[in-house]
Amino acid sequence: MKLKQVSVELVNSMNKGTLMEQLGIECIEIGGDYIKATMPVDNRTHQPMGLLHGGASAALIETIGSMGSVLLIDIEKEAPVGVEVNANHLGAVSSGSVLAKGLIVHAGKRTHVWQVDIWDQATDKLICTGRLTVMIVPRS
Amino acid sequence: MKLKQVSVELVNSMNKGTLMEQLGIECIEIGGDYIKATMPVDNRTHQPMGLLHGGASAALIETIGSMGSVLLIDIEKEAPVGVEVNANHLGAVSSGSVLAKGLIVHAGKRTHVWQVDIWDQATDKLICTGRLTVMIVPRS
Amino acid sequence: MKLKQVSVELVNSMNKGTLMEQLGIECIEIGGDYIKATMPVDNRTHQPMGLLHGGASAALIETIGSMGSVLLIDIEKEAPVGVEVNANHLGAVSSGSVLAKGLIVHAGKRTHVWQVDIWDQATDKLICTGRLTVMIVPRS
Amino acid sequence: MKLKQVSVELVNSMNKGTLMEQLGIECIEIGGDYIKATMPVDNRTHQPMGLLHGGASAALIETIGSMGSVLLIDIEKEAPVGVEVNANHLGAVSSGSVLAKGLIVHAGKRTHVWQVDIWDQATDKLICTGRLTVMIVPRS
Numbered sequence: 001m002k003l004k005q006v007s008v009e010l011v012n013s014m015n016k017g018t019l020m021e022q023l024g025i026e027c028i029e030i031g032g033d034y035i036k037a038t039m040p041v042d043n044r045t046h047q048p049m050g051l052l053h054g055g056a057s058a059a060l061i062e063t064i065g066s067m068g069s070v071l072l073i074d075i076e077k078e079a080p081v082g083v084e085v086n087a088n089h090l091g092a093v094s095s096g097s098v099l100a101k102g103l104i105v106h107a108g109k110r111t112h113v114w115q116v117d118i119w120d121q122a123t124d125k126l127i128c129t130g131r132l133t134v135m136i137v138p139r140s
Numbered sequence: 141m142k143l144k145q146v147s148v149e150l151v152n153s154m155n156k157g158t159l160m161e162q163l164g165i166e167c168i169e170i171g172g173d174y175i176k177a178t179m180p181v182d183n184r185t186h187q188p189m190g191l192l193h194g195g196a197s198a199a200l201i202e203t204i205g206s207m208g209s210v211l212l213i214d215i216e217k218e219a220p221v222g223v224e225v226n227a228n229h230l231g232a233v234s235s236g237s238v239l240a241k242g243l244i245v246h247a248g249k250r251t252h253v254w255q256v257d258i259w260d261q262a263t264d265k266l267i268c269t270g271r272l273t274v275m276i277v278p279r280s
Numbered sequence: 281m282k283l284k285q286v287s288v289e290l291v292n293s294m295n296k297g298t299l300m301e302q303l304g305i306e307c308i309e310i311g312g313d314y315i316k317a318t319m320p321v322d323n324r325t326h327q328p329m330g331l332l333h334g335g336a337s338a339a340l341i342e343t344i345g346s347m348g349s350v351l352l353i354d355i356e357k358e359a360p361v362g363v364e365v366n367a368n369h370l371g372a373v374s375s376g377s378v379l380a381k382g383l384i385v386h387a388g389k390r391t392h393v394w395q396v397d398i399w400d401q402a403t404d405k406l407i408c409t410g411r412l413t414v415m416i417v418p419r420s
Numbered sequence: 421m422k423l424k425q426v427s428v429e430l431v432n433s434m435n436k437g438t439l440m441e442q443l444g445i446e447c448i449e450i451g452g453d454y455i456k457a458t459m460p461v462d463n464r465t466h467q468p469m470g471l472l473h474g475g476a477s478a479a480l481i482e483t484i485g486s487m488g489s490v491l492l493i494d495i496e497k498e499a500p501v502g503v504e505v506n507a508n509h510l511g512a513v514s515s516g517s518v519l520a521k522g523l524i525v526h527a528g529k530r531t532h533v534w535q536v537d538i539w540d541q542a543t544d545k546l547i548c549t550g551r552l553t554v555m556i557v558p559r560s
Contacts, residue, residue, distance in 0.1 A: 017183045019193040022162050043157045047206065053159040054206070054222035055199025062195035066187065082194035083391060084364045084413055086226035086506050088533050088551060090526040105549055106510040110415065111363060113508050115549065129525055129535065131508060131549070133364055133413070135390065223531065224504045224553055226366050228393050228411060230386040245409055246370040250555065251503060253368050255409065269385055269395065271368060271409070273504055273553070275530065297463045299473040302442050323437045327486065333439040334502035335482035339475025346467065346474070362474035366506035 001107045002032040003071040011067055023056055025063055034103045035068040038121070041093050052093040057118055057128040061087055064102035065114035065132030072107055073136055080112070080134045087130030096122045102132075111135055141247045142172045143211040151207055163196055165203050174243045175208040178261070181233050192233045197258055197268040201227055204242035205254035205272030212247055213276055220252070220274045227270030236262045242272075251275055281387045282312040283351040291347055303336055305343055314383045315348040318401070321373050332373040337398055337408040341367055344382035345394035345412030352387055353416055360392070360414045367410030376402045382412075391415055421527045422452045423491040431487055443476060445483055454523045455488040458541070461513050472513040477538055477548040481507055484522035485534035485552030492527055493556055500532070500554045507550030516542045522552075531555055 011027040012020075020026075024044050029036040037060065039045060045056035062085045069080035099121050106113035111133060118128040151167040152160075160166075164184050169176040177200065179185060185196035202225045209220035239261050246253035251273060258268040291307040292300075300306075304324050309316040317340065319325060325336035342365045349360035379401050386393035391413060398408040431447040432440075440446075444464050449456040457480065459465060465476035482505045489500035519541050526533035531553060538548040 014188045018186045018188055019163070019184065019196055020187075022184050023159070044159065044162050046158045047160075047203075048154045048158055049219075053199065053202065054225060055195075055202035056159055058198035058202060058225050058227075059193065059195025062193065062198060063187075066194070079189070082229050084226070084228050085194060085198050086224070086366065086551075087198075088224050088526070088553060089222050090528075090533060105546065106508070108510075110417065113510060113549070126525065129533070129551070131506075133508060135415070137390065226411075226506065228386070228413060230388075230393060245406065246368070248370075250557065253370060253409070266385065269393070269411070271366075273368060275555070277530065294468045298466045298468055299443070299464065299476055300467075302464045303439070324439065324442045326438045327440075327483075328434045328438055329499070333479065333482065334486070334505060335475075335479025336439055338478035338482060338505050338507075339473065342473065342475035342478060343467075359469075362509050364506070364508050365474060365478050366504070367478075368504050369502050 001072060003030055003035060003068060005030060019059060020063055023059060025060060027067060030071065034101055035064055036099065036101045037064055038097050038099050040097050041095050050094055054089045057089060058085060058087045060100050060118060061085055061116040061130045061132055064100050064116050065134055068102050068104060068114060069112045069134045072112060077139055078136050079139055081137055082132060083135050084133040087128055089128050091125055091127040093120045093127055098127065141212060143170055143175060143208060145170060159199060160203055163199060165200060167207060174241055175204055176239065176241050177204055178237050178239050180237050181235050190234055194229045197229065198225060198227045200240050200258060201225055201256040201270040201272055204240050204256050205274055208242050208244060208254060209252045209274045212252060217279055218276050219279055221277055222272060223275045224273040227268055229268055231265055231267040233260045233267055238267060281352060283310055283315060283348060285310060299339060300343055303339060305340060307347060310351065314381055315344055316379065316381050317344055318377050318379050320377050321375050330374055334369045337369060338365060338367045340380050340398060341365055341396040341410045342412055344380050344396050345414055348382050348384060348394060349392045349414045352392060357419055358416050359419055361417055362412060363415045364413040367408055369408055371405055371407040373400045373407055378407065421492060423450055423455065423488060425450060439479060440483055443479060445480060447487060454521055455484055456519065456521045457484055458517050458519050460517050461515050470514055474509045477509060478505060478507045480520050480538060481505055481536040481550040482552055484520050484536050485554055488522050488524060488534060489532045489554045492532060497559055498556050499559055501557055502552060503555045504553040507548055509548050511545055511547040513540045513547055518547065
C-alpha cells in the first residue's frame with residue numbers, strides 16, 4: 001500500500017482557505033510511505049512568549065496524517081476521519097520554520113496510524129513527536 | 141489552589157499576534173478551577189472538506205490548558221511548558237463556533253494536568269475531549 | 281444506548297485465566313453509561329519501588345473500556361477492538377486497592393470512547409485519568 | 421547521555437515480586453540509547469477472547485521506559501516518575517511472545533520521553549507503538 005504520487009502543488013491547492021493556509025503549512029514531499037510538510041515559526045504559530053505554540057505542532061501532526069491518508073484511499077468511495085491525535089513537545093523554537101515527516105506505521109482497511117516527527121529546520125533538532133489515528137469510513 | 145481571577149480582556153490582549161488570533165480563539169470565562177474559550181468554525185479552522193480541522197481542536201486544548209496554568213503559578217518566578225497533548229475527535233462541525241472548557245484535574249508543584257472538553261455551540265454536542273500535561277519550571 | 285445490565289459475576293467469570301485474574305481486577309458495578317472495577321495494590325501490581333505500577337493503571341483503563349464496550353454491542357455480530365489507550369498518572373499509591381470508573385463519552389456505530397478515572401480507595405484521591413478508543417468491527 | 425550498561429540479570433532481579441513477574445516481562449538487552457524486553461502471550465496476558473490484552477502492551481511500554489530511565493539517572497539522588505503513557509494497538513497476537521524495544525527520544529534534565537515499539541516474535545509484525553513520558557524528580 002503506497003501513497004499516490006501526486007504533485008505537492010495539487011495537495012497545497014486543496015489547502016487554500018483552510019487552517020493550513022492560516023498557519024502557513026505547506027506540503028513539500030510525498031514518498032511511498034511518508035509525507036513531509038513545513039510550517040513557519042512566526043506570529044501565525046507563536047504562543048504569547050514568542051515560542052512555537054504546542055497546538056501548532058499538534059495541528060501539523062493532524063494535517064500530515066490526514067493529507068497522507070487521502071493519498072492511501074479511494075477518495076471517491078472512502079473518507080478519512082481523524083480519531084485520536086497525540087504529541088510530546090520536546091524542545092522550544094522561536095523563529096524560522098519546522099519540518100514534519102509523517103510515516104505510515106499501520107495501513108489497515110479500517111484504520112491508519114501515522115507516526116509524525118517534527119524538527120527545527122535551523123538546527124535539525126527533534127522538537128515534537130506524535131501520532132494520528134485515522135478511521136477510514138465508506139462515503140454514504 | 142485557584143486560578144487568578146483576572147479579566148478575560150487581559151488574557152485576550154496577551155494573545156494578540158499569536159496563533160490564538162490566527163485561529164480566532166477567545167477566552168470568555170475564568171473560574172476557580174476552570175477556564176473557557178471559544179473558537180470559530182470557518183475558513184480559519186476548516187480542513188479541506190469544510191469541517192472543523194482536528195488540529196484546531198488540539199490547538200484549542202493546548203491553548204486552554206496553557207492559559208489556565210499561567211493563572212495558577214507565580215509567573216515572575218515560574219513558566220508553564222506544555223509536555224503532552226492528546227485529543228479524541230468525537231463529531232463533525234462545519235460552521236458556527238465551538239466552546240471549550242478546561243478543568244484542572246491535577247495541580248501539583250511540578251505538573252498540571254488539564255481535562256478539556258469541546259462542544260459545538262449550536263447543538264451542545266461534545267465534539268472533542270482531551271488532556272494537556274504542563275510542566276512548571278523555574279525561570280532561570 | 282445503554283450498557284446491558286448483566287451480573288458482575290458473569291463479567292468476572294469471563295475474566296478467569298486472563299490478565300484480569302493475574303492483576304486481581306474485578307468488575308463491581310454496571311450502570312447505564314458506566315462500569316466500575318477494583319484492582320489491588322500489592323505485589324501483583326507493584327513496580328520495584330513498591331508503588332502501583334503505571335502500567336497496571338493503563339491495563340485497568342483498557343480492561344474497563346473493553347468490558348464496557350462488550351455490553352454495548354451485539355456480541356454475536358460485532359467485536360470490540362482496542363485502538364488507542366492513554367493515561368496520565370497523578371499520584372502514588374503503595375497498598376490497599378484502587379477503584380476505576382469508566383464512563384462512555386462517545387458510543388458511535390464504529391467507535392466507542394471511554395473516559396476512565398482511577399481513585400485510591402483509602403483516600404478517594406484521583407490517581408490516574410485516561411481514555412480508551414474502541415473500534416467496533418463486524419465478526420467475519 | 422547513555423544508559424548504564426548493567427547486566428539484564430540485575431534488572432530482572434529488581435522485578436521479582438512485581439507486576440513484571442506477574443506478566444512474565446523480562447529485560448533481554450540494554451544498549452546505549454535503547455532497552456529491550458520480552459513478554460509471553462498466554463493466560464497471564466490474554467483478554468477473554470484469547471488475544472494479547474492491550475493493557476499488557478501498555479504495561480510493557482510503561483515498564484520499558486521506567487527501566488530505561490533508571491539507567492539514565494543518578495538513582496541515589498533522583499527518581500523517575502511516569503507521567504503519561506499512550507499506545508496504539510496495531511495487530512492481534514494469540515500465542516508465543518512479543519518483543520519490545522524502547523528508544524530514548526528525549527533525555528532532558530527534567531523529562532525523558534521513550535518511543536516504544538512492540539513486535540510479535542513469531543512474525544516480526546509491529547503490533548503496538550506508544551510513548552512514555554517520565555519526569556525526573558530529586559529524592560527528598
